[in-house]
Amino acid sequence: MDEWLRPPLLIVAALGVALGFTACDNAGEGSSVPLVLVSNALLADLAKEVAGPGYEVVFPLPSGESRMEWAPSAEVLAKWDGAEIFFKDGSPKPDWAAALEGKAKRVVTPPGEFAFTAALNHRSAGEWVDLISRTLADFAPADASAIATRAETMKQRIAESEAQWAESMTLLGSAQLAGFGTEVAAWAKQSSLEIEATSDLSAFRDMVKSPAASTVFVVGKHDFSQVGAALNAPDAEVLLLDFGLAGEVTDFVSTVAANAKAIEVLLKREEEAEASNEVVMGSRFEREIVPLIENYCLDCHDAETGEGELDFEVYLTEAEAIHEPDLWDSVAQVVEMGEMPPRDKSNQPSDAEREKIIAWVRDLGARWDDGEMGQDPGRTTIRRLNKNEYNYTIRDLFGMRIRPADNFPEETGGESGFDNNADALFLPSLLMENYVEAASVIVEGVYANSKSRSNYLFARPTGAGGAEGAARKTLSAWASRAYRRPVENEELDSLMRIFAGEMKAGKRYDEAMQKPLLAILISSKFLYRAEQEESSRDPYQVDDFDLATRLSYFIWSSMPDKELFGLALKGELSKPEVLEAQVMRMLQDEKARSLSMHFAGQWFGWEQLRSRANPDEDRFPQFTFDLRVALYRESAEFFHHLLQSNASIFDLIDSDYTFLNERLVKHYGISGVSGSQLQKVSLTDPNRGGVLGMGSVLTATSLPLRTSPAVRGKYVLAQLLGTPPPEPPMNVEQLPDDDQAIEAMTFREALAQHREDINCKACHEVIDPIGFGLESFDAIGRWRTTQNGLPLDTEGVMPDGTKFSSPADLKKTILSRKDLFTRNMAEKLLSYALGRDLSPYDRPAVAEITEKVLADGGKIHTAFVEVAKSYPFRYRRNDGFEPKAKTSETASN
Amino acid sequence: MKNWQLSRRHMLRGMGATMSLPFLEAMIHPGEASAAGAAGPNGEPVRFAAFFMPNGVNHEQFDPKGSSLSKLPPILAPLGEMTESVNVITGLNNADGGHAAGTSAFLTGRRPKKTGKPSEVNVGNPSIDQMIGQAFKEETLLPTLELGLSTPRSGVGMSGHSHVYTSFIGWKAAGTPVPHEINPMRAFDRLFKGASVTTSGMSRSREQKGVRPDKSVLDIVLEDAKSLQKQLGRSDQQKLDEYLTAVRDVEERIQSQVQAAKGLRITDEVLKEIKSVGSDIRKASGDSRSGSYSARPNIPYREHGRLMMDVMALAFWSNSTRAATLMFGDGLHGRNMSFLEGVDGNHHSISHHGNKKGPLETFAKVNTFFVDQYAYFLRRLRNMSEGSSNVLENSVVLFGSNISSGQVHNGNNIPVILSGGAGGRLRGGRHIEGRGEEIGSLHRSILDLMEVKGSIGDGSGKVRGI
DSSP states (O other): OOGGGSOOOOOOOOHHHTOOOOOOOOOOTTSSSSSEEEHHHHHHHHHHHHHHSSEEEEEETTTTOOTTTOOOOHHHHHHHTEEEEEEOOSSSOOOOHHHHHTTTEEEEEOOOOOOOOTTTTTTHHHHHHHHHHHHHHOOOOOOOOHHHHHHHHHHHHHHHHHHHHHHHHHHHSSSEEEEEEEEHHHHHHHHTEEEEEOHHHHHHHHEEEEEEOTEEEEEOTOOOOHHHHTSSTOOEEEEOTTTSSSSSTTTTTHHHHHHHEEEEEEEHHHHHHHHHHHHHHTTHHHIHHHHHHHHHEEEEEETTTGGOOGGEEEEEEEHHHHHHHHHHHHHHHHHHTTTTOOOSSSSSOOOOHHHHHHHHHHHHHHHHHHTTTOOOOOOOOOOOOOHHHHHHHHHHHHHHOGGGGGOHHHHHOTTTOOOOOOOGGGHHHHHHHHHHHHHHHHHHHHHHHHHHHHTTTTTTTTTHHHHHHHHHHHHHHHHHHHHHHOOHHHHHHHHHHHHHHHTTTTTHHHTTTHHHHHHHHHHHHHHOOOOOOOOOSSSSEEEHHHHHHHHHHHHHSSSOHHHHHHHHHHHHHHHHHHHHHHHHHHHHSSGGGHHIIIIIIHHHSSSGGGGGGOOOTTTTOOHHHHHHHHHHHHHHHHHHHHHTTTTTTGGOOOOEEEEEEEHHHHHOOOOOEEEEEEEEOOOTTTTTSSSGGOOOHHHHOOSSSSSSSHHHHHIIIIIIOOOOOOOOOOTOOOSOOOOGSSSOHHHHHHHHHHHHHHHHHHHHHHHHHHHEEEEEETTOBBBBBBEEEEOOOEEEETTSOOEESSHHHHHHHHHHHHHHHHHHHHHHHHHHHHSOOOOOOHHHHHHHHHHHHHTTTHHHHHHHHHHSHHHHHHHHHHHHHOOOOOOOOHOOO | HHHHHHHHHHHHHHHHHOOOOOOOOOOOOOOOOOSSBBBOOOOOOOOEEEOOTTTTOOOOOOOSSSSSSSSSOGGGGGOOOOGEEEEEEEEEBBBOTTHHHHHHHHOOOSSSOSSSOOGGOOOSSSOOHHHHHHTGGGOOOOOOOEEEEEOOOSSSSSSSSSSSHHHHHHHHTTTTEEBBBHHHHHHHHHHHTTTTEOTSSSOHHHHSOOOOHHHHHHHHHHHHHHHHHHHHHHHHHHHHHHHHHHHHHHHHHHHHHHHHHHHHOOOHHHHHHHHHHHHHHHHOOOTTTTTOOOSSSOSSHHHEEEEEHHHHHHHHHHOSSSSSEEEETTTTTOBBOOTTTTOOOOOHHHHHTTHHHHHHHHHHHHHHHHHHHHHHHHHHHTTTTTTTTGGGEEEEEEOSSSOOOSSSSSSEEEEEEEEEEEGTTTTOEEEEEEOOOOOHHHHHHHHHHHHHHHHHSOOOOOOOOO
């Protein structure tokens, strides 16, 4: 299957082709029907359509001849003797047109030039049609009514094409346009479109190579070869244009022919692709699913209405549909939940029909999981060290206990919510100032302490190589560590230039070594993780140093240690057994605490205790800073324990232990711990264990003054099971923020009333009942049995109908979907490890990690080992690589 | 123009004041500013500040009736004592709506590209504060000052826009947001660390002892990055471009500091205020036990905002910058507002008032709080004397939101207040009724007031009356 066909192909057909015009050639010899001459090819086409078969309508120019240069012989001109009518438009005419005037019995010369300009003046085309039909009717009154009918048809087609043109222009307006040739630029000016145009072929090829997703290539009439180039551009839509690009219509015929050919090629390729899809996939989608979509979905989700910004019309072929597995997953979800079609629609699919859709989506997912759609390790953008990584890297580079990055601005994050997403790590000037300041502070720190100073300046200028030799040795070692790979000569030379400048300025050796270190610390090679780029068209393994770096920032949020560097130097790290052993070693290192804080903290939400979580101080005076810190530490310690002991990831859902100190024990209403030290405590209350029993998570999923069953319900679906419910509409009223503001009903009753709102109902009927199961915990995670003075009703129900009435029951229910939780963990972990959002091409890796972890009873080390061994973690690719689906032989079923 | 320079030089000579600057190794002698751009009656520079209030407003209690401000609606009441410096503008449309898109459209005047991917964020053009900052960067210590009260968000908003859009109003370039400082101590230090005065005039602060990068270091670092850039793929180049730009900015800052410092205006009055604000901030920041457990300073919200505005006002008074912004919160601000009398709940939930009477009242109280904060800043500027007038007279101070009202998430008719005298070019006391002009029209008018060239937003219209 051809990959280039994947994006919807937009062909704005030239008007001539859309109307079914054909290029006309010489008139037939010895014709007995009236002869009509027309000075303009386009006009001739119009006239031909209007006149019908009873006339010989001729644009008297042989194909391929230039109108301006053609000087027909008297013999040729004689062919047109006895013409009845000559339509001569107002465009500048060469001599032959004048010569023809004498040959026609009647010359019609309306003012103005008939040409399709950029604006495509269809109204004037309509006027021409009128003129032609009037003239012909005059000539042969008997034909008048037939001619009038044809003229009407013609005008209608013109109007349609005008509408089509207008639509195309609207589409174009929102696309990014790139074009070739000066004509394109001129045309753009007239049409008020912004087109990046170039007349430099290599520049155009560059544009073609890296199109933005919505780039449309506008290709001028002379540039048919570039059409071919554009066609090979992935993700680019192709627009062919002919009219209006040229000021004249001399080679109208060849232009139309070229366009027709281009469109033919496109259509043929599309057909081929579809045909090959049929072989690969069969057309089960078209047979079984498309009719259901047309019946139940298209009313709202079509191009016109586009409810929820979803237009199914573009997914009505299997070739288009299969590339959006994420979209279909959400379709299956809402169909399964019964959210769609909306309940107030009478036209509802039967259970069997719903199952058909769900089954198809499941099979599509399986095809992706099996790697049938092709292999693509993805590509993480060059990645800046984030705040945390910077702190830890400085710690490990110099062995200093300082956290210079605490003063840096907070980072944002990507779609999956982790702040190590390469694309979201911007480098504003303020941050660069911070880096410079921090570098200064660090160098000062290194020099302030005699131990760290001699550690840095390990080579002394008194040795054989003198000052320069010592400097070279020192800087080579430190730059290699800082850049996380052996320093290259050029890099070292740069640093030595700084050193030499300092020596020349009269500084002593030790002082002269300060600025080179400063340069290392603000170097792009230190601040960014740039991986070795190989010149390969196919994906390739990352080299061992890059693998060491990937591994250490994944597990430690910091630079590789000596052991990892050593293995990379020997080229052994990429051996699977070595890699696996290293992951196990690293996970049990104290440095792996970064995972508990940053990976798990951002996934499960205890990170929010550092920022957003803000229980009301008056309502919850117990929520002191000490409690905040203690709750955070409980969660982080719990996760750290899982890593240390290779426990099961399902302990995160339910466990009979946690880590508490005196403050937390009091908060949770249990006893037996004193002091501020966290201790592992066995829990007797089955409601408490796992993240859903943690005050950190319960606080982060509450509002300042009350709990929110909706937020907690969504948390279970999204954060734990990886099946987020659809987002609410924007214009909804919220419940009072304070449950005490609701009089004479329980909060649950109020919520039930709120759910009556048609906007809210479909989703909240699914989400809230999950949250009810957690209502026994208040907004800061304490146990309660009443709310607002009334007894709590904690009966809940899962989307699949399973009922529960306590947090303990809810956890059991979640554990019945270990597959979902495990897969969610695999996705989160892989996204965190790669520093990017996942794409469908990561599905095979996710599926494999999930399978291995499930098979291993949920051992947490297995999850990390499998991520480290996964294809996207060990491989990379260059820009422009396009994965290829497996061939039909291997993939057909 | 001459008057002001003379009088200031006179003052400085008498004072012998100096500030130590973050990057500066050399001593600085404050001297003359090469005043470019718009100027007050005596050549005072005109500054621009923008305040961002998230989640819209209760229009019933915000929109003034009639064309004057003689009768102020309840939300605008805090501006009462200085309506002569204030214009309320209604009927302006943001370039996009929604919590995310509306936030980054607020100062760019353009509809941001709809995407959840940070790699694709695009706001069309730099924000107005950055454009102004760039225009005066040669003569200011800091081209721009970005302050905020909440940490940025991760993930994707309900509308499908990346929360990068929700988190920032400042954009250095179409794809590069500018983060803001949320810690008042750090904001203060960046401007005034080591500010000191002695009878002899100069003192060198501790911070300057360490080794600093100079041009030679930065040049080598730049060279190195450029050679790295050549080895990288296309998708990485934008990131490296950010790096190169940032290093060049730092380089420029170092180089222009001596010149920029000449534009500083540190009278003993200003110095006294610097010291007083510094001590306020230290007091409010309290002990630092929060350490790494807290990503944001543990200061009550109202005070936090006021300390930030103190720093901002001082940055203007000392002529350290010409463009400053403050985000009272990100575009989806959900802070607990229960510290306000008669208010329970968080800002975002309260903004979803359902057009019901009670919740609308509560929402109005929250809105009033933000206008009151804004009024604090205006008062602060008004009390800072400058030449024959005050800093407010020589400033343009914008206040606005991402959306119209919490219930309706579109950007039509967003609340806008424009205060300050722009050096005598902007008349106050008016309710300017727009006719659906886009916010970009206002930005173009502001650029005119500031005498800054450049194009911003879609189209070319201006707001009539400004």
